[in-house]
Amino acid sequence: MIRFQLVAKTYPRSTRPALDDVDLVVEPGEFVFLVGPSGSGKSTIVRLALREEGITSGELEVAGHDLRRIPRRRIPHLRRQVGTVFQDFRLLPDKTVEDNVAYVLHVLGTPPVEVRKAVPEALETVGLSDLARRLPHQLSGGEQQRVAIARALVRRPPLLLADEPTGNLDPDASLEIVRLLERINAGGTTVVMATHDDRIVDALRRRVVQLDAGRIVRDEATGGYLRAPETGSPCAGGSAVAMPSPAPVEGHTR
Numbered sequence: 529m530i531r532f533q534l535v536a537k538t539y540p541r542s543t544r545p546a547l548d549d550v551d552l553v554v555e556p557g558e559f560v561f562l563v564g565p566s567g568s569g570k571s572t573i574v575r576l577a578l579r580e581e582g583i584t585s586g587e588l589e590v591a592g593h594d595l596r597r598i599p600r601r602r603i604p605h606l607r608r609q610v611g612t613v614f615q616d617f618r619l620l621p622d623k624t625v626e627d628n629v630a631y632v633l634h635v636l637g638t639p640p641v642e643v644r645k646a647v648p649e650a651l652e653t654v655g656l657s658d659l660a661r662r663l664p665h666q667l668s669g670g671e672q673q674r675v676a677i678a679r680a681l682v683r684r685p686p687l688l689l690a691d692e693p694t695g696n697l698d699p700d701a702s703l704e705i706v707r708l709l710e711r712i713n714a715g716g717t718t719v720v721m722a723t724h725d726d727r728i729v730d731a732l733r734r735r736v737v738q739l740d741a742g743r744i745v746r747d748e749a750t751g752g753y754l755r756a757p758e759t760g761s762p763c764a765g766g767s768a769v770a771m772p773s774p775a776p777v778e779g780h781t782r
């Protein structure tokens with residue numbers, strides 16, 4: 529689904545690479561946390577995968593597209609296959625919940641009959657059917673993020689990239705969001721989530737890819753947020769939160 533091969537990225541007018549020799553393969557159906565200190569390169573991985581930025585060297589393939597050679601006119605096609613969720617929700621403030629979710633379908637010229645089916649399904653998936661007529665400012669932060677997730681899913685992308693999706697949420701709302709992402713993943717969608725949220729990473733015990741200064745320094749199948757370098761044991765600060773196994777989300781299996 530995602531294949532970084534010896535990828536380096538140096539931003540214009542920057543002296544040090546934001547990513548250096550990154551080798552990362554994410555298989556279809558995986559759930560992967562990207563962790564690491566601020567500035568370690570997590571968002572750069574997301575931006576490169578969306579072809580918002582080009583790589584400086586190496587090879588990068590996302591959802592079957594070779595991003596080193598992708599023609600400009602194919603980039604919208606790539607982005608339609610990749611749902612995105614960000615810390616700041618990025619909702620249209622003057623549109624209702626359902627119109628926020630429908631908007632992208634309208635822009636793509638989706639027939640109205642399909643929009644009328646897809647939007648309620650996406651809202652049902654995120655548990656917001658009852659709030660479809662509200663405006664974003666009438667929702668809690670967690671609810672706004674669920675709208676953003678519904679919007680990301682409404683085109684049924686095989687891959688979901690979430691960059692700090694819980695960064696603006698309190699711990700309970702954060703856990704709800706990540707449980708939702710787990711259920712979406714259990715339905716077959718590949719999920720990559722960049723996060724600082726040690727509590728969630730420690731609770732879920734999913735694959736953890738840790739970056740430091742643009743390099744991958746750890747890639748563990750079922751890791752916690754951080755490990756002390758000398759001992760290899762988990763650092764203090766991660767809490768054990770019981771997390772039930774997710775039930776798959778209907779309709780998002782492929």
Ligand SMILES: Nc1ncnc2c1ncn2[C@@H]1O[C@H](COP(=O)(O)OP(=O)(O)OP(=O)(O)O)[C@@H](O)[C@H]1O
Nearest residue numbers: 539540542546564565566567568569570571572573
């Ligand atoms: N547009 C840009 N131009 C120049 N340098 C950039 C640009 N964007 C990011 N960088 C640099 O690239 C490095 C990686 O940044 P990136 O945003 O990927 O880190 P991050 O791990 O996502 O950080 P955070 O957790 O704070 O969001 C940092 O040194 C940052 O200053």
